[in-house]
Amino acid sequence: MDFNIMESSTESKEELTRNRLVRALVERKDPSSKEVDDPTIRRFLRARDFDISQASAMFLKYLKWRRTFVPNGFISASEVPNQIAQNKMFLQGSDKKGRPIAVVLGNRHFQDGLKEFKRFVVYGLDKTCARIPPGQEKFIAIGDLEGWGYSNSDIRGYLGALSILQDYYPERLGKMFIVHAPLVFMTVWKIVYPFIDNKTKKKIVFVENKMLKSTLLEEIDESQLPEIYGGQLPLVPI
Template identity: 70%
Template sequence: MQMGSESTAAAIEDGKQGPLGREEEIERSKVGIMRALVLREDPSSEEVDDLTLRRFLRARDLDIEKASTMFLKYLSWRRESIPKGSIAPSEIPNELSHNKLFMQGADKIGRPIVVGFGARHKHTSLEEFKAFVTYSLEKICARMPGGQEKFVCIGDLAGWGYANSDIRGYLAALSILQDCYPERLGKLFIVHVPYVFMTAWKVVYPFIDSKTKKKIVFVENKKLRSTLLADIDESQLPDTYGGKLPLVPIQDC
């Protein structure tokens, strides 16, 4: 009996038995196949690590063909949108001047916390806004601690009104997040939601993929602090929500 238990344990450990081990082995195998496919189409993909390929695979439910198509589009988008390899603050002065996105602390499982204030969003050029979204996501990903791939976002809509409604901008930001940074968002808390926001939400909602929808939590005002503290220690919670950390603008991170 003891030998059987030991051999079973060993088999599970090296991925030959057990659901988790098999799933990891399947993922590794598919990443290898996907790498060969995309490398044939775009040699620059050689520079991309396996974790990135795995995120695209997971975003497409491990469908190699769909994930490869998505990834190759991403590489093409990156060459066009970030030709210099990064976006300089000097390229997005209007967006940064609104001081609407911040980053500080981490949740209980180590995911960086990002806070965005919807009422501070002003209409600028769509191209500058898309560049700002890309700049911000690049900053967030660069700040990921080792072993972490996702971030948590608090979208604060206090004071949001029709003057802040920007459907084209919202859809563009959603497209960049879902198509170019898949499996990066861990959870989105939407807080201080005014009733008028639901008009814009109904327009945007159909464009949110099913995986992203599961990560979105609308928080009631009376449950705001308790909901956030369930995921974030008080020591890591932004001070604007009664925590200990002052918010830091994304450009200063």
């Protein structure tokens, strides 16, 4: 008898039961949640270690936020023109697990209005998540800080982006590689780090320059790796 299969089956049944309980609790308070699929609810459960009460509260907060922050159901390019003009986010290829790869060039980010930047974060995350294939729920990101300086520093923006990712897109980030991080960035990192939840912290990897290509190739085939890291794909602006 395969006990691993039995254990997996039991976990699946438990997960399904908790999923239904969260849906029932949330639908009583917000009927619009009926339109949300089960995998989405499951991600909120996982983000709260399957605590039904906490997951329900988190999900209700998400529904309210989505209605007010994204009233049209999506952020259009016309709502984030200044952010798009900075040409700092790219989306191309997928890793060995089929997760889409987003690349952000930190030296192209400049403070240009916090509200528009937050809209751009949602714009980018929605486009990235739309590229996630069936059977997969996550994406990976490469945060490239080559050439980053204090003129690019935006602590309020970083914290705003972090809050959106953790609170409203739980369990979407699979891994984030931070590459070419200059020493001056660590001053900002020390301020931001306490606001990163433990689940997200485990997904962030600082990569040494000398190990850059070999580290990325552990997760990404060369045919899917951006050219700037020794791969074959050109960067495609989001």
